Amino acid sequence: MKCKECGADLRWESDFDFENVGYKGKGIVSYYNCDSCDLLHESVIDFTINLQILRIVEVEEEEC
């Protein structure tokens, strides 16, 4: 998969079942990171409606 921002190849980080991340239905959420622009992407594969999407995860800055 390619980065939605810069088009570089994404590096796989981790996979989770829907139930692990609190999503409804059955599916897999995978996280990919772009080494080029350091954006985290979330790939959502929903088995119940047969849908796959890829989106950029907005990472909130942690406040001290």
Ligand SMILES: [Zn+2]
């Ligand atoms: Zn990128």
